[in-house]
Amino acid sequence: DWGYGVEDGPSLWHQNYPIAEGSRQSPIDILPQTASHDPSLGPIALKYDQCTSINIANNGHSVVVEFEDSDDRSVIQGGPLDNPYRLKQFHFHWGGKGCRGSEHTVEGHSYASELHLVHWNAVKYETFGEAATAPDGLAVLGIFLETGDDHRWLHTITDALYMVKFKGSVTNFKSFNPKCLLPSSLHYWTYLGSLTTPPLHESVTWIVLKEPIAVSEKQPAHSWWIPGSSHYGWFPIQTSQMELSLAFAAHKTTASTE
Ligand SMILES: NS(=O)(=O)c1ccc(-n2ccn(-c3ccc(F)cc3F)c2=O)cc1
Numbered sequence: 001d002w003g004y005g006v007e008d009g010p011s012l013w014h015q016n017y018p019i020a021e022g023s024r025q026s027p028i029d030i031l032p033q034t035a036s037h038d039p040s041l042g043p044i045a046l047k048y049d050q051c052t053s054i055n056i057a058n059n060g061h062s063v064v065v066e067f068e069d070s071d072d073r074s075v076i077q078g079g080p081l082d083n084p085y086r087l088k089q090f091h092f093h094w095g096g097k098g099c100r101g102s103e104h105t106v107e108g109h110s111y112a113s114e115l116h117l118v119h120w121n122a123v124k125y126e127t128f129g130e131a132a133t134a135p136d137g138l139a140v141l142g143i144f145l146e147t148g149d150d151h152r153w154l155h156t157i158t159d160a161l162y163m164v165k166f167k168g169s170v171t172n173f174k175s176f177n178p179k180c181l182l183p184s185s186l187h188y189w190t191y192l193g194s195l196t197t198p199p200l201h202e203s204v205t206w207i208v209l210k211e212p213i214a215v216s217e218k219q220p221a222h223s224w225w226i227p228g229s230s231h232y233g234w235f236p237i238q239t240s241q242m243e244l245s246l247a248f249a250a251h252k253t254t255a256s257t258e
């Protein structure tokens with residue numbers, strides 16, 4: 001129903017999702033010089049030690065890792081948030097061929113990819129679905145990714161992608177802890193915005209970290225795969241096996257000549 005093509009891309013989403021023309025739509029271009037410093041904002045706190053990932057899925061728009069959210073075992077709090085928000089899932093946004101895929105930009109600068117850790121206000125709302133439509137229902141932590149210059153992590157990304165190569169594929173994915181994806185500084189920008197894809201609900205308190213993370217093979221083994229650089233083009237959305245292997249083959253040759 002929606003996508004990023006000419007017939008179904010962001011400029012047309014308003015036809016099925018009128019909120020696309022709302023007053024707090026995301027993503028935005030972050031302008032650090034005009035961002036006002038709010039002294040009442042403290043640091044954010046992430047408690048991901050007990051987090052329990054359940055599965056990894058390709059929903060046709062991204063790869064999503066879902067978490068067990070029946071209690072407050074993994075939460076984000078502090079900063080602009082009045083109470084703890086539970087981690088529900090994380091996912092990535094890639095770039096199209098040759099272009100960079102972050103959704104937020106900083107003074108017009110795009111990053112290679114962007115990781116979103118989606119949390120919901122389980123103090124005020126009974127379910128994620130209910131929170132997803134409430135103005136203070138969700139908190140998404142955005143982390144920019146830059147591809148390092150010495151990363152040859154194709155094997156790790158291959159493993160992960162082959163697990164969820166087609167839209168609708170879901171597979172077991174236990175004991176991944178996203179804290180290894182965090183940069184050293186938790187300095188952030190924050191603003192009231194929305195889901196960046198349909199249904200575009202204006203329910204997100206965005207917390208975007210200033211420091212990007214770089215991917216290199218020195219990352220601890222358990223940080224497994226990270227979205228590819230723009231060579232991959234869009235995540236294999238309903239990619240046929242052949243296309244996917246061609247994409248990898250193409251990347252491989254590019255990688256080896258890099
Ligand atoms: N890219 S992002 O802003 O982090 C983002 C974009 C879209 C979603 N998203 C898509 C569908 N849903 C969703 C799933 C279940 C539900 F009950 C309600 C929803 F809005 C959702 O939260 C979740 C996160």
Ligand SMILES: [Zn+2]
Pocket residue numbers: 091092093116196
């Ligand atoms: Zn996202």
